[in-house]
Amino acid sequence: MSSSDRPPPSNLAIxxxxxxxxxxxxxxxxQATALGVFSGGRVPIQKAKKSKxxxxxxxxxxxxxQIFDEREELREFPGNSEECKxxxxxxxxxxxxxGKIAAQASHATLACYxxxxxxxxxxxxxxxxxxxxxxxxxxxxxxxxELEVLHAQAxxxxxCAQVIHDAGRxxxxxxxxxVLGVGPAPKSIVDKVTATMADVVSIEEANKIRVAMGMxxxxxxxxxxxxxxGPVFKEAKNGxxxxxxxxxxxxxxxxxxxxxxxxxxxxxxxxxxxxxxxAIKKAREAAQRFAKLEGKGLGDVDEGEDMDxxxxxxxxxxxxxxxxxxxxxxxxxxxxxxxxxAEYTAADLAGVKVGHELSQFDEEAGEQILTLKDxxxxxxxSEDELENADLRAKEKLxxxxxxxKRKPVYDPNEVDETGEKGLxxxxxxxxxxxxxxxxxLDGQGRGVEEVxxxxxxxxxxxxxxxxxxxILKEDIPISDYKDESEIKIRKPKKKKSKFTRKKDFDEDxxxxxxxxxxxxxxxxxxxxxxENSSNGLAKKRNLDAAFIDDDELQANLAAQRREALxxxxxxxxEDLARQLREEASAIPDVMNTTEAADEEPGLVIDxxxxxxxxxxxxxxxxxxxxxxxxxxxxxxxxxxxxxxxPIADEDGDVDMEQSYGAVEDEQDRQERLVxxxxxxxxxxxxxxxxxxxxxxxxxxSLLSKxxxxxxxxxxxxxxxxxxxxxxxxxxxxxxxxxxxRARIQREKDRLSGRLDRMSAREREEYARxxxxxxxxxxxxxxxxxxxxxxxxxxxxxxVDEFGRSMNQKEAFKHLSHQFHxxxxxxxxxxxxxxxxxxxxKRLAASALDNSEATASTATAKKNRQAGVRLQ
Amino acid sequence: MIIVHVNDRLGTKAAIPCLASxxxxxxxxxxxxxxxxxxxxxxxxxxxQRPFKDHLTLDDYEVSNGVQLDLExxxxx
Numbered sequence: 001m002s003s004s005d006r007p008p009p010s011n012l013a014i015x016x017x018x019x020x021x022x023x024x025x026x027x028x029x030x031q032a033t034a035l036g037v038f039s040g041g042r043v044p045i046q047k048a049k050k051s052k053x054x055x056x057x058x059x060x061x062x063x064x065x066q067i068f069d070e071r072e073e074l075r076e077f078p079g080n081s082e083e084c085k086x087x088x089x090x091x092x093x094x095x096x097x098x099g100k101i102a103a104q105a106s107h108a109t110l111a112c113y114x115x116x117x118x119x120x121x122x123x124x125x126x127x128x129x130x131x132x133x134x135x136x137x138x139x140x141x142x143x144x145x146e147l148e149v150l151h152a153q154a155x156x157x158x159x160c161a162q163v164i165h166d167a168g169r170x171x172x173x174x175x176x177x178x179v180l181g182v183g184p185a186p187k188s189i190v191d192k193v194t195a196t197m198a199d200v201v202s203i204e205e206a207n208k209i210r211v212a213m214g215m216x217x218x219x220x221x222x223x224x225x226x227x228x229x230g231p232v233f234k235e236a237k238n239g240x241x242x243x244x245x246x247x248x249x250x251x252x253x254x255x256x257x258x259x260x261x262x263x264x265x266x267x268x269x270x271x272x273x274x275x276x277x278x279a280i281k282k283a284r285e286a287a288q289r290f291a292k293l294e295g296k297g298l299g300d301v302d303e304g305e306d307m308d309x310x311x312x313x314x315x316x317x318x319x320x321x322x323x324x325x326x327x328x329x330x331x332x333x334x335x336x337x338x339x340x341x342a343e344y345t346a347a348d349l350a351g352v353k354v355g356h357e358l359s360q361f362d363e364e365a366g367e368q369i370l371t372l373k374d375x376x377x378x379x380x381x382s383e384d385e386l387e388n389a390d391l392r393a394k395e396k397l398x399x400x401x402x403x404x405k406r407k408p409v410y411d412p413n414e415v416d417e418t419g420e421k422g423l424x425x426x427x428x429x430x431x432x433x434x435x436x437x438x439x440x441l442d443g444q445g446r447g448v449e450e451v452x453x454x455x456x457x458x459x460x461x462x463x464x465x466x467x468x469x470x471i472l473k474e475d476i477p478i479s480d481y482k483d484e485s486e487i488k489i490r491k492p493k494k495k496k497s498k499f500t501r502k503k504d505f506d507e508d509x510x511x512x513x514x515x516x517x518x519x520x521x522x523x524x525x526x527x528x529x530x531e532n533s534s535n536g537l538a539k540k541r542n543l544d545a546a547f548i549d550d551d552e553l554q555a556n557l558a559a560q561r562r563e564a565l566x567x568x569x570x571x572x573x574e575d576l577a578r579q580l581r582e583e584a585s586a587i588p589d590v591m592n593t594t595e596a597a598d599e600e601p602g603l604v605i606d607x608x609x610x611x612x613x614x615x616x617x618x619x620x621x622x623x624x625x626x627x628x629x630x631x632x633x634x635x636x637x638x639x640x641x642x643x644x645x646p647i648a649d650e651d652g653d654v655d656m657e658q659s660y661g662a663v664e665d666e667q668d669r670q671e672r673l674v675x676x677x678x679x680x681x682x683x684x685x686x687x688x689x690x691x692x693x694x695x696x697x698x699x700x701s702l703l704s705k706x707x708x709x710x711x712x713x714x715x716x717x718x719x720x721x722x723x724x725x726x727x728x729x730x731x732x733x734x735x736x737x738x739x740x741r742a743r744i745q746r747e748k749d750r751l752s753g754r755l756d757r758m759s760a761r762e763r764e765e766y767a768r769x770x771x772x773x774x775x776x777x778x779x780x781x782x783x784x785x786x787x788x789x790x791x792x793x794x795x796x797x798x799v800d801e802f803g804r805s806m807n808q809k810e811a812f813k814h815l816s817h818q819f820h821x822x823x824x825x826x827x828x829x830x831x832x833x834x835x836x837x838x839x840x841k842r843l844a845a846s847a848l849d850n851s852e853a854t855a856s857t858a859t860a861k862k863n864r865q866a867g868v869r870l871q
Numbered sequence: 872m873i874i875v876h877v878n879d880r881l882g883t884k885a886a887i888p889c890l891a892s893x894x895x896x897x898x899x900x901x902x903x904x905x906x907x908x909x910x911x912x913x914x915x916x917x918x919x920q921r922p923f924k925d926h927l928t929l930d931d932y933e934v935s936n937g938v939q940l941d942l943e944x945x946x947x948x
Contacts, residue, residue, distance in 0.1 A: 203872075206888050209904045215897055218872050218888055250891045253873065253935050 074120050075158030077186050084129040085137055086112055086183040087190050089150055092140045094172050101179075104164055105138060108181030111162040116184065119160070129184035139194055147180050154182045154193050349441045355387040356395075358439045385438070405551075720793060727789065731782070738778045745770065802836060873935055877902050877915070879942040891935065896925040902942070914945035 088105045090096075096104065116126050129135070141147050147163065154161035162181045168174025183190055207217035246252050355373060370386035749755055755763050798811035806814060817823045824832075873891050875898075878884045885905045889898055895915065903910040916922040918941050923932055934940065 203888055206901065209901055213897055213900050215893070216890070218890065249930055250873070253891065257936055 074160055076123060080186045082186040082188055083132050084125050084184045085135040085187050085190055086181060087137050087139060087194050089139045089141055089147060089180040091147055091178055093142050096171060100171055104178040107164045108162055108179040111164060112160055112181040112183060115162055116160050125184055144177050147177055151180050157189060157193060159183060159185045352441050353385045353438050354441060355385045355438045356391050360391055738774060742774050874937060875934060876939040877942045878939055891930040892928055894928050895923045898929060912945055914943040915940050
């Protein structure tokens with residue numbers, strides 16, 4: 001629909017006009033945008049900013065082949081108060097660059113605007129569009145046909161539609177349609193066009209069909225419904241439905257889509273606003289930043305240096321002077337400081353306290369470095385005090401050691417130097433604080449001892465002048481005599497015997513010791529080390545020296561330990577070798593003796609079996625037997641001891657110089673000696689087997705040891721026996737007496753001739769009478785004696801069927817069983833039989849078997865005692 | 872008003888403006904007017920579903936704006 005009523009303008013004229021218009025309008029638009037006139041800010045950014053080069057390129061080459069639609073009837077949409085927008089439909093199938101697209105879109109916008117201005121300059125749509133930020137929406141189509149269809153559709157709806165045809169100088173073919181601009185027009189109406197795009201047939205067309213089919217026609221968008229005569233406002237509000245809003249599914253559907261679109265748009269707008277805000281903020285911050293960075297930058301030229309060479313040279317001298325001055329000032333300061341340091345001498349230290357004793361700074365201590373004592377800054381009354389860290393530490397150590405000792409309060413050995421001692425002086429430290437030893441320097445390298453008030457008082461009280469006698473100590477002539485203090489006098493030991501005995505059983509000694517000590521007459525008197533020191537036996541004795549004080553004892557012990565260590569270190573290898581040799585020679589001796597014993601013919605009893613058999617608690621050995629056996633030995637020993645002992649002479653005189661303890665010791669020793677010999681346990685620790693060839697006594701003892709012979713109250717039996725013997729002897733004597741008297745009587749009768757006068761028969765009668773008389777008398781006498789003296793020894797003995805005597809209990813049981821006519825049960829009988837068997841076995845045990853042990857085991861077993869069982 | 876797209880995936884594609892309350896029979900008539908085929912030769916269905924029946928409406932099949940329906944040839948069987 002190109003204009004035909006006007007003469008076509010020449011190409012040059014058109015170009016000129018277009019360029020002019022584009023230039024001016026874009027300038028004004030740009031200005032307005034920059035000034036923020038269009039507050040809506042709905043300008044798509046890609047539209048607002050065009051790349052410079054592209055713009056220029058496009059401007060220079062774009063030859064607009066605009067088709068000015070000369071239609072007069074641009075619809076005004078009077079009932080529509082919607083927001084207006086301009087739609088730019090861009091063809092993307094041409095492969096235009098972004099810049100090109102932007103330029104073409106600008107062209108389209110401008111074309112639309114101009115057309116609108118020309119055709120309907122007073123249109124409220126245009127004003128509305130301008131007022132709401134000239135909203136532009138860019139869409140895309142894939143082909144020219146679609147573009148054409150859209151164009152036609154838009155035109156058919158009475159919208160302003162402009163297609164831009166490119167001159168085709170740069171990228172694309174000449175005359176090809178690039179962009180379609182639709183609008184500005186109300187949103188909903190533009191959407192009708194663009195939403196359906198090319199596929200949508202015009203609704204009128206569809207309506208025609210529908211009407212032909214007898215159906216309700218579709219509502220035409222943007223137009224009041226043709227066949228609906230309802231109220232207008234409803235139509236205006238909801239252009240596409242006559243129903244109540246959201247009353248039907250369809251309306252809901254439509255509303256949903258609308259809502260969705262609205263939401264989308266809102267979100268978009270929000271995002272855009274946000275971006276804008278951020279941009280503004282950024283710009284503001286940048287401005288602030290730059291405001292802060294005022295002054296000269298590195299690149300800026302300094303004003304001060306902005307002078308010519310001459311002035312610089314003139315000022316040079318001044319500058320040098322200034323530098324020199326500063327240097328001098330510094331030097332002066334340094335010198336002053338140095339001078340102040342150099343002057344620091346001993347005089348400066350006058351009056352400074354030193355927190356140690358003066359005596360601690362002697363030659364041997366050497367030079368000490370003193371430092372200022374740590375003290376709180378606000379400590380009132382405390383002056384500066386010098387101290388040495390090492391010395392302080394040492395003092396503390398000493399103090400700690402002193403406290404550790406926990407000495408009793410009363411120390412008789414303590415000697416107060418001042419001679420003055422207060423009441424409960426040991427609390428002085430707690431009450432008055434520690435006595436601090438300190439002195440003050442006087443500036444000439446000397447110390448003035450500080451005296452505490454206590455000391456002062458002490459010095460006032462003391463009479464006379466105390467003169468130290470230590471000076472004389474130096475030149476004491478060397479005495480010929482041994483110093484008393486060096487001699488150690490040992491306290492006589494009371495427990496000597498015990499001590500020595502312990503030593504006797506030392507493992508190293510092989511033979512029961514009759515030591516040299518016994519032979520040494522002065523052993524008790526002086527502490528002389530008899531043994532070789534490397535043996536280590538005698539060392540302990542040295543420790544028993546008499547000490548009064550704990551401290552002294554400690555010190556002495558320490559010294560002795562040190563000495564012992566030294567000695568041990570001094571042991572020479574040859575000594576050691578000798579010792580070993582001696583030991584080696586001693587051991588074979590024992591071996592020889594045992595071998596000799598083993599070589600004897602006959603049954604050999606192993607030592608081990610004996611040892612094992614003897615592994616038991618010794619049950620009260622019979623000391624009497626052993627005593628008797630060793631009686632002879634004892635005697636000889638006694639004699640020997642007497643001979644050896646110088647203490648008790650043959651005539652029994654006792655050396656009075658010796659103490660009672662010593663005498664007792666001597667006696668003890670002899671006794672012990674005897675005991676040691678009597679209990680002569682051989683090296684194996686086993687007793688020798690007893691034999692029966694030594695007489696009845698030994699046999700008896702053997703039997704008694706084995707428990708075969710029971711000795712029950714031996715003394716009683718002996719007394720009874722003796723009584724009985726005496727009684728019998730008496731009786732015999734009486735009988736003899738009676739006989740003798742009868743014989744004398746008969747002799748007398750014979751001599752008197754009395755018998756001669758009698759006949760034989762009478763004689764016989766007489767003799768018989770005499771005899772009866774005598775018998776009667778004697779019997780009467782005996783009865784008398786018997787009645788007087790007889791004590792019946794009642795012993796009830798019961799013998800069971802095996803011939804063994806039963807004790808009381810057994811006998812009772814036996815009798816009871818006999819009386820009741822029934823015996824004990826099977827178990828009891830078995831038990832008894834077993835017991836009897838065991839007894840028999842024991843009696844028949846081998847003489848060589850150490851039955852003493854077995855007997856004791858039996859008793860142990862009977863008493864249910866635990867014992868060592870080796871099997 | 873809804874726009875329903877009809878596509879036979881062989882090159883025939885049409886966007887048909889209609890109402891959701893339209894019966895399938897009438898919708899077929901509209902499609903027929905657009906694509907140049909007799910209404911009884913047209914079979915409409917959702918992809919992978921059974922064909923639409925004539926006496927029901929688009930709404931019954933829950934066809935809404937922008938829905939695409941498959942267009943097939945109905946052989947009358």
